[in-house]
Amino acid sequence: xxxxxxxxxxGGLAGLAATMKLAELGIAVDLMSITPVKRSHSVCAQGGINxxxxxxxxxxxxxxxxxxxxxxxxxxxxHQPPVNEMALWAPKxxxxxxxxxxxxxxxxxxxxxxRRFGGTLYKRTAFAGATTGQQLLYALDEQVRRWEVxxxxxxYEAWDFMSxxxxxxxxxxxAVAQDxxxxxxxxxxADAVVVATGGCGLIYGxxxxxxxxxxxxxxxxxxxxxxxxxxxxxxxxxxAIPGADKLRLMSESARGEGGxxxxxxxxxxxxxxxxxxxAERYYFLEERYPAxxxxxxxxxxxxxxxxxxxxxxxxxxxDRQCVYLDLTHIDAAELTRKLGGILDIYQKFQxxxxxxxxxxxFPAVHYSMGGLWTDYQRTEEGRLEVGSPKNQVTNxxxxxxxxxxxxxxxxxxxxxxNSLLSCIFSGLFLAxxxxxxxxxxxxxxAAHERPQSLYDTALAKQADRHQSxxxxxxxxxxxxxxxxxxxxxxxxxxxxxxxEQLENAIGVVHDLGERVKRCSLSDTGSWSNxxxxxxxxxxxxxxxxxxILKGALQRDECRGxxxxxxxxxxxxxxxxxxxxxxxxEQWCDKFQENVDKFLKSTIATIDADGEPTITYEEVxxxxxxxxxxxxxxxxxxxxxxxxxxxxxxxxxxxxAAKAAEVAS
Amino acid sequence: xxxHSEETPSRPKPxxxxxxxxxxxxxxxxxxxxxxxxxxxxxxxxxxxxQKIAARGQEDGGKKCAPVCWDCNCLEEVCGxxxxxxxxKVRQSCSALIDVLLDEHGSTLELRPMTKFPxxxxxxxxxxxxxxALKKVKAWVPVDGYYDLGPGPKQSMxxxxxxxxxxxxxxxxxCLEACPQYSKIELDQQSGESTEAxxxxxxxxxxxxxxxxHAISQVVLFNMNPTGEMNKRERMDAITDEGGIQVCGxxxxxxxxxxxHIPLTRSIAKIGxxxxxxxxxxxxxxx
Numbered sequence: 001x002x003x004x005x006x007x008x009x010x011g012g013l014a015g016l017a018a019t020m021k022l023a024e025l026g027i028a029v030d031l032m033s034i035t036p037v038k039r040s041h042s043v044c045a046q047g048g049i050n051x052x053x054x055x056x057x058x059x060x061x062x063x064x065x066x067x068x069x070x071x072x073x074x075x076x077x078x079h080q081p082p083v084n085e086m087a088l089w090a091p092k093x094x095x096x097x098x099x100x101x102x103x104x105x106x107x108x109x110x111x112x113x114x115r116r117f118g119g120t121l122y123k124r125t126a127f128a129g130a131t132t133g134q135q136l137l138y139a140l141d142e143q144v145r146r147w148e149v150x151x152x153x154x155x156y157e158a159w160d161f162m163s164x165x166x167x168x169x170x171x172x173x174x175a176v177a178q179d180x181x182x183x184x185x186x187x188x189x190a191d192a193v194v195v196a197t198g199g200c201g202l203i204y205g206x207x208x209x210x211x212x213x214x215x216x217x218x219x220x221x222x223x224x225x226x227x228x229x230x231x232x233x234x235x236x237x238x239x240a241i242p243g244a245d246k247l248r249l250m251s252e253s254a255r256g257e258g259g260x261x262x263x264x265x266x267x268x269x270x271x272x273x274x275x276x277x278x279a280e281r282y283y284f285l286e287e288r289y290p291a292x293x294x295x296x297x298x299x300x301x302x303x304x305x306x307x308x309x310x311x312x313x314x315x316x317x318x319d320r321q322c323v324y325l326d327l328t329h330i331d332a333a334e335l336t337r338k339l340g341g342i343l344d345i346y347q348k349f350q351x352x353x354x355x356x357x358x359x360x361x362f363p364a365v366h367y368s369m370g371g372l373w374t375d376y377q378r379t380e381e382g383r384l385e386v387g388s389p390k391n392q393v394t395n396x397x398x399x400x401x402x403x404x405x406x407x408x409x410x411x412x413x414x415x416x417x418n419s420l421l422s423c424i425f426s427g428l429f430l431a432x433x434x435x436x437x438x439x440x441x442x443x444x445x446a447a448h449e450r451p452q453s454l455y456d457t458a459l460a461k462q463a464d465r466h467q468s469x470x471x472x473x474x475x476x477x478x479x480x481x482x483x484x485x486x487x488x489x490x491x492x493x494x495x496x497x498x499x500e501q502l503e504n505a506i507g508v509v510h511d512l513g514e515r516v517k518r519c520s521l522s523d524t525g526s527w528s529n530x531x532x533x534x535x536x537x538x539x540x541x542x543x544x545x546x547x548i549l550k551g552a553l554q555r556d557e558c559r560g561x562x563x564x565x566x567x568x569x570x571x572x573x574x575x576x577x578x579x580x581x582x583x584x585e586q587w588c589d590k591f592q593e594n595v596d597k598f599l600k601s602t603i604a605t606i607d608a609d610g611e612p613t614i615t616y617e618e619v620x621x622x623x624x625x626x627x628x629x630x631x632x633x634x635x636x637x638x639x640x641x642x643x644x645x646x647x648x649x650x651x652x653x654x655x656a657a658k659a660a661e662v663a664s
Numbered sequence: 665x666x667x668h669s670e671e672t673p674s675r676p677k678p679x680x681x682x683x684x685x686x687x688x689x690x691x692x693x694x695x696x697x698x699x700x701x702x703x704x705x706x707x708x709x710x711x712x713x714x715q716k717i718a719a720r721g722q723e724d725g726g727k728k729c730a731p732v733c734w735d736c737n738c739l740e741e742v743c744g745x746x747x748x749x750x751x752x753k754v755r756q757s758c759s760a761l762i763d764v765l766l767d768e769h770g771s772t773l774e775l776r777p778m779t780k781f782p783x784x785x786x787x788x789x790x791x792x793x794x795x796x797a798l799k800k801v802k803a804w805v806p807v808d809g810y811y812d813l814g815p816g817p818k819q820s821m822x823x824x825x826x827x828x829x830x831x832x833x834x835x836x837x838x839c840l841e842a843c844p845q846y847s848k849i850e851l852d853q854q855s856g857e858s859t860e861a862x863x864x865x866x867x868x869x870x871x872x873x874x875x876x877x878h879a880i881s882q883v884v885l886f887n888m889n890p891t892g893e894m895n896k897r898e899r900m901d902a903i904t905d906e907g908g909i910q911v912c913g914x915x916x917x918x919x920x921x922x923x924x925h926i927p928l929t930r931s932i933a934k935i936g937x938x939x940x941x942x943x944x945x946x947x948x949x950x951x
Contacts, residue, residue: 024810036795038835039743098816101805101889103828110818129828134742138831142804149799181784210737244705244712245758246739348741350707351761428810479719522721523730527690528785531718531731 003448004438005030007175007190009161009217011037013133013420014403015196016140017427023147025435030188031144032156032177034212038141041198041210042423045133046249048125049097049420051090053114056122063087068624069120070418074369074411075560076599076626077230077619082376082408084623085384086425093424094126100139103128117416125417130341136420156188160533161217164193164224164399165458172399173447173454176462180533183526185462187455189447192434194392194400195221196427199368203541203548204494205486206247207365208240218372218405219540222547226394228604229407229617230370231544232551235414235561236494238302240364241346242322247364248349250325251342254359255294257335260326261285261305263314273316273324273358284308299413302363303563306495309362316360326358363495367419369410369561370548372401373603376408382623384429389437392430398437402426407601412560469532474518478535481516485509485538489545493552497564502553509549513542513610547604547612554614557598569594572635584638588628588646595626625650677704678771681762682724683713685732686776687786691852695783698732699724704766710750710757710775711739732775734787741923744834747841748787749776754841754921778841782850793849794835796870797879801902805892817890830885830931832924839877839918839928845911846874874911875903877918881931887938900942909935 006022008015011033019029031037052061067087071078098104098112104126105113114123128135147153158180165174165187174189200215201207222228239254240247255261262283264276285304286293296304305323309315316322327335327343332355335343346354373395377388384391392400402423409422492498492505516539523531556567569590572583600616607613625647630636683700700717701724702708718731736746739758746757751769765773781789840846849869853862883899886892903909912932919928 021810035737035743035745036791036835038795039737039745041738041743043742043834044738044740092812095812095815096810099805099807099813099891101816101886101892103824103831106819106821106824108821110820112815128831131742131832134834135828135831139805142798143807143810145795145799146802146804146806210743211739212737243739244708245715246711248740345740348759349709349761351763477719477721479715483719522718522728525689525730528733528788529730530733 004028004191004441004446005189006192006194006434006438007032007188008194008196009033009175010040010196010198010403010405011141011144011157012040012042012196012198012403013137013140013423014427015040015194016137016144017424018194018196018402018430019153020140020143020147021428021431022434023144023150023152025431026152027431027435027438029147029153030156030190031153032159032161032175032188034158034160034180036157037144037155038138040137041213042137042420043131043134044208044210045136045420046130046251047117048115048127048132048417049094049136049424050117050120050124050415050417051094051126051421052087052122052124053091053094053112053126055114056124059122061122061124063090065122066090066120066124070409070415071411071624072627072629073415073560074413075629076411076621076624077233077559077601078411079376079408079620080623081378081382081384081620084382085429086409086422088383089425089429090421093421093428097136097139097424100143102135102139104135105129120415133420136424140424161195161197161220162462162536163220163458164396165455166224166396167450167454170225171397173450176458178462178466178533180530181528183466183529185459185466187459189450189455191438191441191447192398192400194402194430194434195372195405196401196403197405199371199404200541200544201365201368202482202537203485203545204234204365204489205483206243206245208237208247208249209365214537214541215368215544216537216540218401219543221372221394221396221399221401222543222604222606223540223610224396225605226396226399227373228370228544228547229373229601230412230551231547231604232493232555232562232602233369233410233412233560234365234494234548235367235369236302236363237366238298238305238363239325239361240366241349242320242360242362242364243349247362248345249364249366250346250359250361252298254325254327254339254342255301257338258327258330259294260329261294261301261323262326263308263316263323265314267313268315268318273326274328282308282314299561299563302495305361306363310491310496322360322362324358325361327354328356328358332356365490365494367410367414368404369407369412369414370551370602371405371407373601374401374406374408378620386429387432387436389433389440391433392426393433400430400434402430412562465536466532469519469535470521470524472518473520476515476519478516478519478521478531478538481512481519482538485512485541485545488512489548493548495563497552497562498566499553499556499564502549506546506549506553509542509545513546516542543606543610543612546610547606547614550612550614551602551604555598555602557594559598571633572638580635580638581642584635584642587635587639588642591628591643599626675767677706677763677766680704681766681771681773683717683773683775685717685786687732688777688783690785691782691850698729706763708762710748710760710762710773711736711746713762713773714757732787733785735789742834744836747778747836747838749778749841750774754778754838756836756923759923778837780840780843780846780848781837782848789837791835791837792866793870794837794840794876794878796867797875798835798882799867800871800875801879801883802895802899803879803882803886805886805889806895807891819890823888827885827888829924829926830881830888833878833881833926834924835878836923838921838923842917842921843874843877844915844917845913846876849873871907873907875907877912877928877932879903880909880912880935881926881928884931884934897942900938903935904939904942909939912936
């Protein structure tokens with residue numbers, strides 16, 4: 001096993017967790033990242049990391065409830081055994097991070113402090129100030145540095161992953177990558193390649209994601225035959241600060257403390273916001289949802305803000321979509337006391353003090369629930385088999401995916417403070433499986449024993465791509481195409497999805513995809529050429545963009561973050577009890593029909609032209625039967641009752657059938 | 665807290681402004697100024713200006729040019745990548761707002777690469793020496809391993825509040841740019857020298873020179889941790905070695921430029937005192 005190596009691509013939480021655990025198992029790791037790993041996108045996570053803990057346990061919480069909240073939050077599109085395993089490991093993951101020196105906030109007695117997050121009733125979330133992701137990443141970065149000194153980890157920072165290398169049987173045996181400083185292309189031999197490259201927010205132009213989150217690494221796996229799951233499931237956060245370069249998050253707590261959302265009734269009113277009289281302001285959330293006001297659930301807030309700007313044309317600005325989030329009616333000293341930290345972020349990046357001037361905010365693409373399809377080995381009782389090489393493997397043997405780039409933990413919608421957990425968990429859990437894989441490599445099949453020609457061919461292909469891009473004279477500008485792609489994706493495939501718009505977007509993206517092949521570079525040099533690297537990443541955004549659009553078009557339902565009003569099940573209308581009950585029965589029939597038809601993973605594969613084919617796969621819902629998410633729906637109580645009766649009847653019947661089977 | 669007024673007084677904004685970039689095509693090549701006139705828009709930052717320059721692909725006067733090369737990632741001032749010298753001040757370019765810069769400096773924006781690190785190209789520099797310093801001072805908690813061994817030691821709120829600011833260091837390099845004791849080391853791979861041998865020579869040279877305030881502060885952070893304290897001695901050996909704490913000239917520039925307001929001079933003072941004890945203890949151990 002001495003010469004065996006694992007190549008990890010991406011050094012965020014998932015990649016670093018995998019690296020450090022593999023090193024502990026004595027396995028040599030090449031860790032490749034386009035950026036120094038300490039600067040990975042995980043640093044942007046603010047809120048915290050979830051687990052059941054001693055205190056919540058005594059209030060009735062347990063791992064099963066964490067699992068249930070995650071599945072319910074994901075609208076049942078998550079695979080249940082991996083989520084179950086993750087929830088069971090969560091307390092241990094936090095204990096480990098605590099031992100590694102993460103500066104978690106403490107209680108007066110010295111325990112880890114916890115806060116409450118969305119989608120749960122329990123205070124499960126451990127946090128380190130407002131920079132939990134940064135703190136967790138640093139702890140893992142430090143451990144990996146320790147292994148680097150020990151000699152088990154070799155870092156390749158400032159290398160861009162270009163493609164996995166497959167042998168004739170379709171097994172992954174390494175990768176081609178490019179040094180982003182010297183532009184050297186080289187092949188890496190590896191007995192397993194692990195992709196841990198995060199989300200694909202840059203397909204939307206600007207998002208809350210970092211500049212490296214292009215999705216290009218995932219796309220490069222797709223282009224050699226990997227499957228992509230649930231691409232259309234993209235989480236949009238309701239309140240972000242629109243910037244010319246990036247959309248930065250504005251915490252929900254601004255509304256929690258009394259912030260009011262409004263637009264001028266006159267479209268693009270040029271007066272300063274404070275001089276617009278009350279009567280000429282449209283407090284659309286308060287008017288439309290008198291009971292909840294500005295604190296409607298997150299998805300509704302997102303949809304309404306989007307709607308008022310995009311469909312009603314009431315954006316505050318003409319060229320940019322945004323609404324006011326107004327705190328100026330609250331005393332400045334009180335604001336500083338309660339919201340100082342987040343208001344300072346707004347001031348830092350906008351140069352405007354939100355205590356005195358209303359903030360301008362808009363929803364922003366935030367997280368990719370979808371990603372590379374990965375497998376797992378289920379146990380009888382619905383957990384994962386520790387040490388199985390099937391865990392986290394893509395459909396390409398020996399090519400693995402962990403972290404945000406994998407698809408099966410968050411279903412159609414991710415719960416707050418679960419992303420840091422899934423990244424660290426999947427990274428750690430992968431390692432023993434790889435150990436098993438490496439121990440069982442057939443004679444003569446180890447990467448270091450493979451013929452050089454395999455690597456030379458793959459390298460030559462990438463060298464060709466590089467050279468032909470440099471010589472391209474088609475006249476297209478990659479930066480402008482990226483803006484156009486971002487605009488069309490943001491318009492069609494974020495908050496509200498309409499089939500005509502998606503069909504139209506598919507056409508536009510197809511045309512852009514043709515134009516992107518004809519990019520002329522303004523830099524044709526061979527030293528630190530960011531122009532050519534960006535253009536490659538941009539071209540590789542297209543297969544995933546197309547998979548997102550097609551997946552969204554074909555999913556004619558509402559599920560989690562995927563919202564299609566034309567296919568929404570309406571609330572109950574009758575006031576009469578009998579009729580209402582009947583309506584609830586019909587509602588449940590329709591819901592069941594929908595479950596049968598759409599509770600499936602969308603699986604995209606890409607042909608040689610980068611066009612996606614969509615198929616569907618069953619989701620493992622064996623642990624927790626699907627139930628409707630009814631928040632705010634008229635008649636929710638009665639629907640819930642009917643659905644519960646049906647589920648228990650079904651479970652009783654299944655039990656009886658099983659008993660009869662045993663008896664016979 | 666932040667100074668404010670209801671209507672912030674500011675200079676009238678120009679129609680356009682000039683961005684002056686100190687460019688360099690690669691190591692060993694000459695530096696030169698390039699000029700770009702950018703139409704004014706509200707709410708720009710230095711990153712978005714560089715993005716506009718990339719999309720345009722030409723200098724003032726119409727001469728075609730490659731996009732300006734620079735480092736960035738998070739654009740929220742937490743990753744540390746996009747540090748450069750902007751109108752004479754070292755800082756992150758994501759949080760450098762054009763409206764504010766125009767108010768302070770008039771209609772010219774000047775961008776230079778940091779001077780304490782080798783320029784890779786244009787505004788991009790090689791800060792690998794900073795990460796080498798973290799290796800030298802053993803900036804980690806030496807845990808037994810990653811199996812489930814229960815929670816870490818209990819810690820007081822006060823201890824967390826002292827450690828947290830130190831752990832916000834994003835290795836951005838501002839403190840080193842401002843430090844008079846930290847000078848640039850630029851090494852070239854010699855012909856016939858393997859990449860591994862070159863890396864080793866670089867690490868040795870870096871280790872023999874000043875580690876810098878960021879690394880000194882990390883020593884404080886890990887010596888403070890209840891488990892980290894167990895190998896405090898090794899860290900103190902490293903920080904009192906060649907290129908260690910004794911090189912600091914106490915100019916106190918570092919703390920003034922730190923974007924995270926890390927109390928670097930307090931860390932330096934702490935290590936200064938600990939170093940004295942450490943050296944004395946070593947004497948007694950040996951006697």
